[in-house]
Amino acid sequence: MTQTATSHVIGQPLDRTDGPLKTTGGARYAAEFRPAGLCHAVMVLSTIPAGRIVALDTAAPEASPGVLLVLSHRNAPSLPKHGDAAFDPPAGRVLSLLQDDDVHYNRQPIAVVVADSFEHAVAAAALVHAQYERASPALDFQRERAHAHTPKDVNHAPPDKRWGDVAAGERVAEVRVDAIYTTPMQTHNPLEPHATVADWQNGKLTVYDATQYVSGVRDALAKTLGMAADDVRVVSPFVGGGFGCKGSTWSHVVLAAMAARQVGRPVKLVVDRTQMFGPVGGRPHTRQRVALGARRDGTLTSIRHELVAQTSQIEDWTEPSAVVSRMMYACPNGATSHRLVKLNIGTPTFQRAPGEASGNFALEVAMDELAVSLHVDPVALRLRNYAEREPATGKSFSSKHLRECYAQAAERFGWSRRTGAPRSMRDGNTLVGYGMATASYPAHRMAASARAVLQPDGTFVVQSGSQDIGTGTYTVMTQVAAETLGVPPAHVHFELGDTRLPPAPVSGGSMSAASVGPAVQAACRQLRERLVSLAVADATSPVHGSPSSAVTIDDGWMIVRDNPSRRETLAAFAARHRQPLEASAEAKPGDAKERYALHSFGAVFAEVRVDPELGVIRVPRVVAAYDIGRPLNLKTARSQMQGGIVWGVGFALLEETLLELRSGRIANANLAEYHVPVNADIQSIDVLFVDHPDYAFNPLGIRGIGEIGITGVPAALANAIHHATGRRLRDLPITLDKLL
Amino acid sequence: MDANRLTAEGHARRRFLLGTASLGVVAHTPSLFAAEDAPLVASAHVERGALAPVRLQVNGRDYMLSLEPRVTLLDALREYIGLTGTKKGCDRGQCGACTVLVNDRRINACLALAIAHQGDRIRTVEGLAPHGALHAVQAAFVERDGFQCGYCTPGQICSAVAMLQEARSDTISAATQDVRQRGPIALTDAEIRERMSGNLCRCGAYVGIVAAVRDAATRST
Numbered sequence: 001m002t003q004t005a006t007s008h009v010i011g012q013p014l015d016r017t018d019g020p021l022k023t024t025g026g027a028r029y030a031a032e033f034r035p036a037g038l039c040h041a042v043m044v045l046s047t048i049p050a051g052r053i054v055a056l057d058t059a060a061p062e063a064s065p066g067v068l069l070v071l072s073h074r075n076a077p078s079l080p081k082h083g084d085a086a087f088d089p090p091a092g093r094v095l096s097l098l099q100d101d102d103v104h105y106n107r108q109p110i111a112v113v114v115a116d117s118f119e120h121a122v123a124a125a126a127l128v129h130a131q132y133e134r135a136s137p138a139l140d141f142q143r144e145r146a147h148a149h150t151p152k153d154v155n156h157a158p159p160d161k162r163w164g165d166v167a168a169g170e171r172v173a174e175v176r177v178d179a180i181y182t183t184p185m186q187t188h189n190p191l192e193p194h195a196t197v198a199d200w201q202n203g204k205l206t207v208y209d210a211t212q213y214v215s216g217v218r219d220a221l222a223k224t225l226g227m228a229a230d231d232v233r234v235v236s237p238f239v240g241g242g243f244g245c246k247g248s249t250w251s252h253v254v255l256a257a258m259a260a261r262q263v264g265r266p267v268k269l270v271v272d273r274t275q276m277f278g279p280v281g282g283r284p285h286t287r288q289r290v291a292l293g294a295r296r297d298g299t300l301t302s303i304r305h306e307l308v309a310q311t312s313q314i315e316d317w318t319e320p321s322a323v324v325s326r327m328m329y330a331c332p333n334g335a336t337s338h339r340l341v342k343l344n345i346g347t348p349t350f351q352r353a354p355g356e357a358s359g360n361f362a363l364e365v366a367m368d369e370l371a372v373s374l375h376v377d378p379v380a381l382r383l384r385n386y387a388e389r390e391p392a393t394g395k396s397f398s399s400k401h402l403r404e405c406y407a408q409a410a411e412r413f414g415w416s417r418r419t420g421a422p423r424s425m426r427d428g429n430t431l432v433g434y435g436m437a438t439a440s441y442p443a444h445r446m447a448a449s450a451r452a453v454l455q456p457d458g459t460f461v462v463q464s465g466s467q468d469i470g471t472g473t474y475t476v477m478t479q480v481a482a483e484t485l486g487v488p489p490a491h492v493h494f495e496l497g498d499t500r501l502p503p504a505p506v507s508g509g510s511m512s513a514a515s516v517g518p519a520v521q522a523a524c525r526q527l528r529e530r531l532v533s534l535a536v537a538d539a540t541s542p543v544h545g546s547p548s549s550a551v552t553i554d555d556g557w558m559i560v561r562d563n564p565s566r567r568e569t570l571a572a573f574a575a576r577h578r579q580p581l582e583a584s585a586e587a588k589p590g591d592a593k594e595r596y597a598l599h600s601f602g603a604v605f606a607e608v609r610v611d612p613e614l615g616v617i618r619v620p621r622v623v624a625a626y627d628i629g630r631p632l633n634l635k636t637a638r639s640q641m642q643g644g645i646v647w648g649v650g651f652a653l654l655e656e657t658l659l660e661l662r663s664g665r666i667a668n669a670n671l672a673e674y675h676v677p678v679n680a681d682i683q684s685i686d687v688l689f690v691d692h693p694d695y696a697f698n699p700l701g702i703r704g705i706g707e708i709g710i711t712g713v714p715a716a717l718a719n720a721i722h723h724a725t726g727r728r729l730r731d732l733p734i735t736l737d738k739l740l
Numbered sequence: 741m742d743a744n745r746l747t748a749e750g751h752a753r754r755r756f757l758l759g760t761a762s763l764g765v766v767a768h769t770p771s772l773f774a775a776e777d778a779p780l781v782a783s784a785h786v787e788r789g790a791l792a793p794v795r796l797q798v799n800g801r802d803y804m805l806s807l808e809p810r811v812t813l814l815d816a817l818r819e820y821i822g823l824t825g826t827k828k829g830c831d832r833g834q835c836g837a838c839t840v841l842v843n844d845r846r847i848n849a850c851l852a853l854a855i856a857h858q859g860d861r862i863r864t865v866e867g868l869a870p871h872g873a874l875h876a877v878q879a880a881f882v883e884r885d886g887f888q889c890g891y892c893t894p895g896q897i898c899s900a901v902a903m904l905q906e907a908r909s910d911t912i913s914a915a916t917q918d919v920r921q922r923g924p925i926a927l928t929d930a931e932i933r934e935r936m937s938g939n940l941c942r943c944g945a946y947v948g949i950v951a952a953v954r955d956a957a958t959r960s961t
Contacts, residue, residue, distance in 0.1 A: 019882035020874065022890030023897060025825015025865040032824040118815060119808050191829045191837055191942045192891040240827070240891025241942050273830040470889025470943045639885045639948055646944025671834040671940060678937040680915075682946040683929075 006555050009483040010700070013635035016475045017494070018238075018468070027238040031195035033208035035266035038197070039068060040118040041259050042125040043252060043275060044111040046103045049344040049664025050137035050313075053101040053110060057129040061113055064127055066120030068263045072111040072128075073098045076258060079224060086223040086249065090155050091216070091506070093347060094315040095251040096279065097224070097258070103132065104313045105344045106664035107278030109251050114259050114267055137344040139661050141285055141310055148308050148339040154320040155355070159338040161326055163392045169302030169333030173293025177369045181290060181362035181730045183714075185310075185657035186283040187276065187666075187674060188351055192240020194271040194280055196253045198260035204231045205257055211249070212242040212469055213506035218499045220249035221257055236497040239507075242469040243647075244350035247508040250280045277669035281349030282657055284310045284319050288362040292370050298384040300331035305363065308339045312347040316340055319348065321359030326392035327597060328363060328440060329385040334392060344664050350508060352647055353707035356441050357714070361651075364437035364715030365730060368722065372422075378436055378719065379406050379415065379603075390597035398596035399694035401627040402438070405603040408688050409625035410436075413605035422726035431610040433724025439602030439624065439712030443694070443703040444511040445589040449502035450519040452481065452527040453582040458556065458571030459491040462524065466496045466504035466516045471706055472636035473512055479633060480517050480700065484524035486553030487570065502584060510600075510704025513632060515587070517700045522585035528553055530583060535573055542566045592697050600703045602626035604645075604712035608720040615736035617721065619649055621684040622713065629703040630693035637705055641687040644709015650677045651710060652717035653733050794855050798823065799867025809855050814838045816854035817864060825865040825894045829940070836939035839895035840864050846902035865894035868901060876959050877901050880952035888943035896939045900953045903935045907957070927957045 021027040046053075058070040076098035079085070083097035096109045103110070111128050115121035138144050151159050170176070197208040205227070211217045214234040222229040239246060252271050260267035271280060286309045293302035305325035311317050322336035351357075371378040386403065389396050410416070418434040419425055425432040450464040462481040468474045474494050482489040495501060504516050532551045535541045535558050543551050546560050553559070559567040574581075592598060604624040610617050622645050631637035654675040658667040668674045693701025714732060721739075722728050729738055794805045796816065803821050814831070817823045817840070829837030831850045838849040841863040868875040874882065877900045887893040907925045915934035916925060925931065932953045933946070941949065 015882050016885065018890070019887075020878075022887055022893050023865070023874065023878040023881050024869070025823070025894050027890050028824065029827075029891065031828075032818070034822070117808075118819060119810055189942055190889070190891070191835060191940060192827070192889065193829070239889060241889040243942070270828075273832065273834075470887075472888070635885050636888075639888060639943075639945060642947050643888060643944030646946060670832065671830050672832075676940060676942060677944065677946075678940060679946045679949065680933040680937040682933070682944070685947050 006482060006486050006488060009479045009489055010632055011630065011634060012479065014475060014479060014489060014633055016472060016636060017478050018474045029192055029238045029240050030197060030208045030210040030236060031268060031270050033197045035197065035199040037265045039114055039116050039263065039265050039267055040121040041112050041114045041256060041267045041269040042121040043109050043255065043269065043271065044113060044125050044128045045107040045275060045279065046110045047106065047130070048103055048132045048134055049106040049139060051103050051132045051134040053103065053130050054133045055131040056111065060127040061124040064120065064124035066116040067113060067124045068116065069114040069259060070111060070128065071098060071114070071259050071262060073101050080226040083224060085226070086220040089315070090317060091248050092220060093248045093250060095254060097251060097254055105278065105346050107275065107346065107666065109255060109279055112255050112259050112269070114263050137664055139343055139659065139664050141341055141343065144341045144343060145308055148341050151316045151318045151338060151340050154318040154323065154338045157320060157323055159318070160336065161392055162335045164333030166302050166304060166333045166335040170293045173301045174296045175294050175370065175373050176292065177366050177373060178291040179366065179369065179730055181288045181365060183286045183358045183361060183732045185285045185659060186351060186651070186655045187657045188243040188245035188282065189276065189671065189674065189676060190241025190243055190245065193273055193276060194246065194250065194252060195269070196256040197266060197268045198257040199266040200261050206233045206235065207253070207257065208235050209253055210239050210246055211236050212239065212246040212467055212508050214465055214467065214497055214499050215503050216506055217249045217253060221254060224254050225257060234499045236467060239467055239469040242507065243352045244354065244508060245281050246469070247350055247506050248281065252279065273671060274669040277657060277666040278346040281347060283351035283358070284348035286319055286321050286358045288321055288359065290362045290366040292366050294370055294374065296374070298374050298376050298381045300329055300385045301333060303329070303331045303334045305336045305359065307337065308341060310343045310345065310348065311340045312345055313342050315347045317348050319358055320355030321362065323355050324359040324440065325363050327390045327599060328387065328438065329391065330387040331385065331391055345659065353441055353710045356707065356711045357651060360437070360440065360711045361714040361718070361732065364712060365718050368435070368715070368719040369728065379410060382406065382438055393597060395597040398592060398598050398696040399629065399692055400599070400601060401690050401692045402601040402603065404690040405601060405625040405627050408690060409603040409605050409623050412686060412688060413623040415605060422723055427609065429612065431612050431724040433608045433610065433720040433722070434605065435716045435718070435720025435723055436603065436605045437712040437715035437719060439604050439626070439708050441510060441600050441708035441711055443514065443598035443600055443697055444509040445514045445698060446505040446511060447586060447588040448504040448515040448519040449584065449586040450516065450523040451502050451582060451584040452485070452523040453580055454527065454531065454570070454574050456574055458569060458574040459493065460485060460487065461493050461495060462520060463495040463501040464504045464516050464519060465499055465501035466512055467507040468496060469507050471507065471512060471640060472633060473516070475636055476513055476632035477516060477520050480520045481524045484521050485528050487556045491556055510706040510708070514698050514702050514704050517632065517702060518587035518698050519585055521700060522587050523583050526583035526585055527581065530581060531573065532558065538576070540576060541573065542568045596696055598697055600626065600628045600708045602708055602712060604716040606713070606716040606720045608717060608724050610721065610724045610739065615739035617653060617734065617736065619683060619717065621686065623686040625688040625690060626708060627690050627692060628705045628708065629697065630691060630701040631689050632702055637689070638687045640705050641709040642685045644707065645685050645713050646677050646682055647710040648713020649681060649717065651732065652714040653735070656733050792855060795858050796854060796862060797860065798862045799864060807854055809853065811854050812850055813852040813854045813857055814849035817849060823864055823866055827891050827894055829892065836899060837892050837895040839898045839939060841898055841902055844902065844905060846899050865897055868897065875901070877952070877956045880955040884948045884952040884955060885945070886948035886952035887945050892939060892941045896936070896941065896949055899936060899939045900956065904957055907931065927954065929954065
């Protein structure tokens with residue numbers, strides 16, 4: 001035994017603690033819970049974009065074999081506030097709960113068929129026949145743009161923000177870039193479709209749900225159904241990816257509960273893959289104007305970032321793309337704005353790095369255009385405008401080491417080999433391009449709570465009602481608990497994903513680790529202190545009589561520091577205590593948000609290879625360095641950043657949800673025609689961390705890492721494509737046809 | 741190309757082409773694209789609700805089931821046998837999450853009817869290693885962090901197990917440099933990426949997946 005055996009568990013590249021379950025099929029996802037008597041529900045979606053249902057023929061599906069219920073606006077129970085009791089923007093959504101005959105978008109849920117088997121439910125759902133009175137839909141973004149309006153707020157930030165005097169900054173500018181950048185509708189497409197199993201017992205509801213927020217689903221269900229929150233339990237031990245679409249409670253969750261209550265049996269409702277394009281959100285189309293003014297030496301004098309994005313007819317949800325320009329570069333004069341266009345589409349939502357991913361693309365391509373105009377290196381231009389304080393607020397950053405990111409990533413990438421002129425680098429006939437961009441994402445934190453319990457065998461159960469959506473929560477919280485308690489990670493069993501556990505915030509906004517980690521740390525610290533004080537007071541303990549301050553716990557041993565022969569295992573200690581020993585703690589963010597600008601940063605460098613005849617674009621390598629505070633687990637952190645970069649490749653080159661302008665249907669609502677990156681699209685991805693703990697943000701020094709990985713990548717690739725080909729493409733995705 | 745190189749896989753490819761050709765005919769049937777609010781299923785000749793006895797051999801165990809003929813192998817595994825390790829990601833053969841081994845070859849269980857696989861040896865992720873142990877591919881996925889959310893993982897792993905066998909048994913891919921060379925195919929990263937591209941991973945764990953398959957290939961040869 002060494003004195004430091006368990007003092008450096010945090011940060012270690014531990015294998016995922018849930019790895020064996022996930023690789024053997026033992027991990028249980030929402031649709032795999034099977035309460036006795038389970039029956040199957042299938043949603044029926046509208047087939048027009050606007051209007052009302054004038055007739056709904058349910059006779060055929062009701063007569064279909066095995067059918068238990070066809071739930072529609074004709075027989076659905078009336079809900080409090082017309083089903084809108086949980087509406088609370090930006091995350092509490094306006095749902096489609098069969099309360100009326102209105103159709104606001106194509107693919108809106110209009111009925112639910114419940115049957116004794118999945119096959120029966122699918123067959124009967126195909127027999128539901130609606131007749132509509134059509135209204136004229138708004139579907140053409142270009143045409144509707146004239147009617148854009150200003151939203152009340154953009155995710156709790158003001159829609160418009162100006163600082164300095166942007167007109168004066170533009171007057172003194174010697175070089176200007178002013179262009180329109182567009183990003184398409186995108187769809188999250190986690191590999192696990194949304195799924196809900198709803199089970200009523202004696203008026204109480206248990207829901208197994210694919211969600212990023214068990215407490216949020218509980219509250220939304222309770223409010224919408226008019227119940228006490230205590231009568232709803234939500235369970236979600238494993239979630240097959242979220243990326244934002246499982247952050248809100250969507251219609252199908254409530255519909256499953258309504259259907260289960262109506263048939264008096266547990267109901268499973270799985271959202272079909274094609275149904276995931278519409279009723280469960282997506283990233284909206286954005287049109288962004290970025291106008292930069294600069295002096296000849298590259299110093300920015302003005303920045304404008306104006307967003308117009310689409311939302312639904314039933315709700316304002318804003319992609320906050322222009323917010324990134326309020327913090328990125330030291331520019332004394334700025335004006336940013338957000339406008340919304342209402343269309344007959346499903347309400348858009350948070351999608352991995354909402355605002356930052358799309359807004360960063362526009363800003364960072366504009367910066368590249370400015371660098372080209374000035375004939376300066378793109379990295380040098382960014383260093384020239386390096387922000388020591390957040391320009392729009394004047395706040396200093398809690399911890400910012402972006403210069404190191406530029407330097408380390410550039411060095412690893414071999415940026416110095418880049419020749420400046422477009423089309424100047426080739427490998428045989430293939431055009432080679434090097435491009436770079438800055439990455440950033442704000443650091444969020446909310447109140448969270450946790451409980452630690454000593455088991456009779458000397459191991460620990462540590463709990464928090466958080467989620468692991470693939471982010472590694474199980475693993476990293478095990479590490480935080482083990483190091484704090486002074487025990488090997490194998491002696492900690494971490495539990496999450498249940499509203500019966502101490503509450504934790506949504507696994508969204510990259511905030512789970514930074515919120516839950518401090519709570520786990522606090523609960524474990526309290527329990528450890530309690531164990532030590534009990535042991536020193538326990539005449540049968542070898543550490544008896546020592547002052548508490550002289551006793552430590554290391555590698556599962558209670559031990560007197562100055563006399564290591566006086567020691568006992570926690571197993572021996574626990575065996576003497578019949579009562580379970582536990583501690584609970586809540587950890588709240590302090591005033592860091594008021595005092596500092598809180599952001600993670602990174603630098604992304606990418607190489608592209610473009611076939612000059614065919615326009616085929618390949619990405620042989622991406623190198624990125626990140627300043628994300630202290631990584632909790634180097635293995636899972638690296639994976640998460642790599643995954644974000646893969647999303648960035650999809651954003652830049654592949655992904656686009658195609659809205660059919662006459663019908664409002666999605667033309668490519670499946671995984672064959674909505675292109676996510678496949679294995680062969682991805683080659684080398686090299687991720688570096690500059691390791692600077694951010695203790696001003698939280699006691700573990702960590703900032704979230706879920707989303708920053710996607711940011712910067714679309715711009716780095718677009719900039720590399722410009723370098724390779726001389727073509728400046730501002731409309732994503734950059735597909736080969738746009739290069740020909 | 742050497743005619744002898746038309747291995748079992750080659751036949752499979754030809755069968756696939758025949759399959760898509762006939763699907764193409766169906767896809768051009770006007771009724772499927774008729775008025776958008778018409779029912780998708782006009783009529784069915786099979787008596788609805790008719791059950792058939794289906795005997796499936798899964799992971800060395802026999803299951804006697806009573807299924808409608810339209811039940812897919814995927815739903816038979818998940819809903820009727822209770823083996824939920826095999827995942828449903830798209831239910832239309834586009835994502836690979838439902839990949840299982842049938843007579844040691846990988847297939848998408850969502851595109852197969854259970855009733856058509858009586859007498860076949862079906863292996864799922866639950867059956868790759870004896871209780872409590874990990875198959876070499878499973879262990880490599882854990883060590884190389886070849887997954888995040890874990891939902892595509894059973895399909896990735898089954899796919900990798902079959903893919904390693906395909907490479908050993910001389911089956912070429914689009915990434916194979918020299919298609920005339922005989923013998924086991926060297927699994928370069930490009931080969932692995934190509935051969936694993938039928939399995940989508942939305943978390944983007946591809947770097948880890950390639951590393952895991954590379955490790956498993958090295959260890960098992």
